[in-house]
Amino acid sequence: MSIWGKILGGAAGFALGGPLGALIGAAAGHAVDSLRRPRETDQTKSIAFTIAIIALGAKLAKVDGVVTRDEVEAFKRVFKIPPNEVKNVGRIFDQARKDHRGYEAYASQVAGMFRNNPAVLEELLYCLAFVARADGHVHPNEHEFLANVAGIFGLDQTAFERITALRPDARDADPWGVLGVTREMSDDALKSAYRKLVRENHPDALTAQGMPEEFVQLANERLAGINDAWDRVSKERGIR
Numbered sequence: 001m002s003i004w005g006k007i008l009g010g011a012a013g014f015a016l017g018g019p020l021g022a023l024i025g026a027a028a029g030h031a032v033d034s035l036r037r038p039r040e041t042d043q044t045k046s047i048a049f050t051i052a053i054i055a056l057g058a059k060l061a062k063v064d065g066v067v068t069r070d071e072v073e074a075f076k077r078v079f080k081i082p083p084n085e086v087k088n089v090g091r092i093f094d095q096a097r098k099d100h101r102g103y104e105a106y107a108s109q110v111a112g113m114f115r116n117n118p119a120v121l122e123e124l125l126y127c128l129a130f131v132a133r134a135d136g137h138v139h140p141n142e143h144e145f146l147a148n149v150a151g152i153f154g155l156d157q158t159a160f161e162r163i164t165a166l167r168p169d170a171r172d173a174d175p176w177g178v179l180g181v182t183r184e185m186s187d188d189a190l191k192s193a194y195r196k197l198v199r200e201n202h203p204d205a206l207t208a209q210g211m212p213e214e215f216v217q218l219a220n221e222r223l224a225g226i227n228d229a230w231d232r233v234s235k236e237r238g239i240r
Contacts, residue, residue, distance in 0.1 A: 016044050019105040020051045026095050045113055045210030049120065052110035053078065053127050054089065056149065058096035059103035060128055064139035073134065078127050078218055103145070107152040117209040119200040121153040122163055126222055127215070129164045138164075175229035175236075187239050194230045201226060 016024065057078075096106075114120045125146065132142040150160040162180035165173050176183065181193050199205065203219040211219065234240075 016047050016051070018109045019101055020048055020055065020109050023055055023092060023096055023099060023106075024051060026099070046212045048110050048113050049124060049210060050212055050214070051092065052106055053124060054092050055096040055099075055106040056103055056124075056128055057131055058093045059106070060132060060142060060145055062097060063141040063145050078130060078215070103149065104152060107149045111153045114210065115154070118154065120206055120209050120211050122155065122159065123201070123206055123211055123215070123219055123222070125150055125153060125155065125160075126163050127218060130218065173225065173229065175232040178225060178229035179233060181233070187237060190233065190237065190239065194226075194233075197226050198223065 110124065111121060114124075128149065129138075129146055132138050132146060138146075146164060147160060150163075155163070158180050161177055165177035179190075179194055179197060181190055185193070201219070201223050203211075203216045203223065206219055207213055207216065
């Protein structure tokens with residue numbers, strides 16, 4: 001069963017618990033104990049990842065006061081929502097926008113569930129950044145939102161800059177920033193940093209840690225951006 005089939009019946013809220021579970025329950029018309037701590041199975045992690053992107057995406061959409069067509073299209077591209085589930089996902093999105101909770105509650109819950117899988121949290125942040133920059137620029141309020149979410153996720157400034165340096169068009173990105181490296185590093189250190197990024201961000205590794213398969217395409221695009229950055233850096237340094 002796809003991640004959407006697991007989530008949108010509403011019962012997933014009972015398994016997930018916390019503010020994310022309560023959000024599913026509210027959208028489906030069920031009461032959920034938001035204080036109950038869920039058992040962290042692979043399924044609850046996948047559900048948490050997906051609902052966190054919907055909820056945080058909804059909160060992100062509010063911060064600059066304008067939702068553009070480009071952002072909507074980017075949102076659809078991130079989610080790959082089956083046509084028959086668009087209304088249900090929209091219901092969760094709208095519920096998150098109206099919810100009195102701030103985005104911090106959602107970010108904190110998913111951060112706790114993936115505390116031992118920071119690469120998955122990086123992928124979640126990348127999805128949000130992908131939507132934020134879809135209209136060609138990132139509003140200061142969107143940048144602050146992303147930076148705050150990164151902090152809740154436990155990602156440092158270097159990781160934040162590396163993740164948000166990736167662009168839909170890789171030619172616009174600083175390859176050194178994408179890899180999180182400096183020109184002062186040795187060739188061996190550069191190779192090591194690149195290989196570590198590839199290992200951590202390979203879609204197979206991410207899905208094994210709880211990222212739903214529905215997000216593999218965007219993960220592949222991110223990995224392609226990392227590989228493109230390495231090609232440019234290694235060419236500049238003459239590394240074979």
